[in-house]
Amino acid sequence: MKVCIVGGGLAGLAAALRLGSRHEVDIYEKRGHLGGCLSSHRVDDFWIEQFYHHCFAEDRQLFSLLSELGLEDRLEWLKGTTGYFAGKTIYPLNTPAEILRYPLLSLTDKAKLALLTLRSSGWDTDTLDTITAEEFIIRELGTRTYESFFEPLMRSKFGDLRNQVSAAWLIGRIAIRSNRGLSGERLGYLKGGFQVLVDALAEAAGRDCTVRLHDPVTGISRESGEWRVNGRRYDAIISTIPPQALRHIGGPDLPPLPYQGAACLALGLDDQVTNGIYWLNMKDPGPYGAVITHTNFVPVERYDGHIVYLASYFTGDLPARADAVMRDHFCRTFGIRDSSIRWERMAVEPLAGPVFTTGYRKLIPAYQAKGFYWAGMFSPSNYPERSMEGSIAAGYAAAAELERAGGEP
Ligand SMILES: Cc1cc2nc3c(=O)[nH]c(=O)nc-3n(C[C@H](O)[C@H](O)[C@H](O)COP(=O)(O)OP(=O)(O)OC[C@H]3O[C@@H](n4cnc5c(N)ncnc54)[C@H](O)[C@@H]3O)c2cc1C
Numbered sequence: 001m002k003v004c005i006v007g008g009g010l011a012g013l014a015a016a017l018r019l020g021s022r023h024e025v026d027i028y029e030k031r032g033h034l035g036g037c038l039s040s041h042r043v044d045d046f047w048i049e050q051f052y053h054h055c056f057a058e059d060r061q062l063f064s065l066l067s068e069l070g071l072e073d074r075l076e077w078l079k080g081t082t083g084y085f086a087g088k089t090i091y092p093l094n095t096p097a098e099i100l101r102y103p104l105l106s107l108t109d110k111a112k113l114a115l116l117t118l119r120s121s122g123w124d125t126d127t128l129d130t131i132t133a134e135e136f137i138i139r140e141l142g143t144r145t146y147e148s149f150f151e152p153l154m155r156s157k158f159g160d161l162r163n164q165v166s167a168a169w170l171i172g173r174i175a176i177r178s179n180r181g182l183s184g185e186r187l188g189y190l191k192g193g194f195q196v197l198v199d200a201l202a203e204a205a206g207r208d209c210t211v212r213l214h215d216p217v218t219g220i221s222r223e224s225g226e227w228r229v230n231g232r233r234y235d236a237i238i239s240t241i242p243p244q245a246l247r248h249i250g251g252p253d254l255p256p257l258p259y260q261g262a263a264c265l266a267l268g269l270d271d272q273v274t275n276g277i278y279w280l281n282m283k284d285p286g287p288y289g290a291v292i293t294h295t296n297f298v299p300v301e302r303y304d305g306h307i308v309y310l311a312s313y314f315t316g317d318l319p320a321r322a323d324a325v326m327r328d329h330f331c332r333t334f335g336i337r338d339s340s341i342r343w344e345r346m347a348v349e350p351l352a353g354p355v356f357t358t359g360y361r362k363l364i365p366a367y368q369a370k371g372f373y374w375a376g377m378f379s380p381s382n383y384p385e386r387s388m389e390g391s392i393a394a395g396y397a398a399a400a401e402l403e404r405a406g407g408e409p
Pocket of ligand 1: 010031035053
């Protein structure tokens with residue numbers, strides 16, 4: 001079979017890896033490099049992800065892919081600490097003592113929150129999909145807990161769309177992320193950065209497939225029982241870009257999914273400024289929702305200094321000069337001199353992931369729908385959280401579905 005894969009991110013590469021030895025596979029990637037959202041900046045002699053990345057203990061497909069590619073020794077487990085920035089103060093929230101000391105919640109609030117966490121795997125997610133996280137938390141735990149605990153977290157993930165996100169997403173996320181130790185969460189990272197995975201996967205998939213870089217898919221049509229993609233003939237198409245993006249270029253009429261863009265400013269700094277915390281959610285409104293100090297997670301000795309991400313999400317167009325606005329706000333808020341910023345890189349991705357609004361679960365496309373095969377951040381394996389694991393699993397699932405159906409539309 002002649003198979004076209006639209007997109008050379010993790011999902012496209014994972015599907016190509018499974019199909020390449022048995023079929024004639026072309027991967028179309030609009031950019032000049034593979035990796036999609038897992039791409040990295042090259043700074044001096046190291047790679048740093050364009051968007052902060054870590055993995056989780058449950059990421060089984062990711063770990064077996066690392067073994068398959070001979071990279072299992074690169075995986076390391078590090079402490080990922082979190083905290084809140086509110087009223088010009090940094091509050092660490094990792095140990096039970098730190099949580100008890102957090103002044104923006106009362107003891108009763110904290111006890112109710114702990115109970116909700118314990119109950120998080122027992123809720124009926126279909127019902128929760130019809131109510132927003134905001135309404136649900138205010139109903140169950142009160143306004144103060146929403147505003148002082150959940151809202152900053154949701155702002156760091158969904159920006160201005162946070163009020164539309166469903167309780168199903170929030171509770172699903174609490175259930176998978178509540179497995180913490182006494183001093184913080186254990187998170188995985190790859191020595192050398194996740195670029196090592198992208199390179200190895202690209203090499204393995206590229207052995208049997210044709211990789212077409214700088215080749216955006218711009219036109220899809222069906223003629224005499226065959227697909228035409230940019231004028232070339234195919235028997236089957238796997239799309240790793242969301243339905244609304246594929247529809248623009250000749251894809252089918254699937255309901256559009258709510259999506260958001262991500263803008264992430266990475267800064268090289270002389271010092272870290274978040275009291276040793278990796279992930280700092282910003283409670284105060286500002287042009288970014290979280291300050292993520294990569295080198296409070298991965299040892300700083302591996303780089304030429306500290307690395308901080310200012311992370312924000314947007315819908316529509318990114319505001320003008322977003323990088324300068326973020327940088328200025330960060331310098332003012334954390335008392336940083338301009339001269340202590342060694343380098344900076346901005347990454348912007350308009351399709352950085354779905355927003356899990358109420359009713360989202362019904363919109364998730366199956367791995368095969370309307371004549372196409374689908375694998376990406378919008379796939380069932382990426383709910384309730386998009387992840388490397390979810391995109392690898394989606395790539396495998398779409399490839400398996402295509403084999404099973406013999407490429408039939
Ligand atoms: C800010 C951010 C932080 C994240 N942090 C984590 C984390 O800590 N841990 C974790 O597990 N996951 C994380 N993720 C999620 C993870 O990066 C993604 O789930 C995964 O990389 C998505 O892979 P994909 O192939 O599904 O999609 P993408 O990476 O989006 O790949 C799609 C590809 O299609 C290409 N493309 C688009 N249109 C066309 C076209 N017309 N023709 C040809 N090519 C096209 C794009 O250039 C892109 O390369 C994060 C994502 C973001 C955005």
